[in-house]
Amino acid sequence: MSILRLLPARVHGMADYGSAFALIVVALVVGGSGRAVGTGVVLGAVLLVVSIFTDYPLGLVKVIPFVVHSAGDYVGAAGLIAAPFVLGFNDTDGGLTAFYVVMGVALVAVSLVTDYGDTPRGQSIAR
DSSP states (O other): OOSOOOBOHHHHHHHHHHHHHHHHHHHHHHOOOHHHHHHHHHHHHHHHHHHHTEESTTOSSOOEEHHHHHHHHHHHHHHHHHHHHHTTOTTTOHHHHHHHHHHHHHHHHHHHTBOTTOSTGGGGSOO
């Protein structure tokens, strides 16, 4: 699900863990409405759990195929971008709204340039 295979799986994993912690920490430090903070904490925690269970170099349990993880990246990005508007905190929590939208766009960008076949099991994926 990428258009260019430039980013190795290890680097994608580093971006995943960094993004998960950033979503959680920024939401808690910046604060705001319960929905705004909850969005960052929940989506950050989901990204952390998915990363831990992904079959890629930085995965710890390796049960989610990396190509399945890629679909989750796009769903998570859509959630980050849409959440402020769907949950109605875009007017009251502008800082977190901007942060979530930027993080969502960054997640799409990383996903579009990741080599999802860059794992031992992924080598059998047709390119």
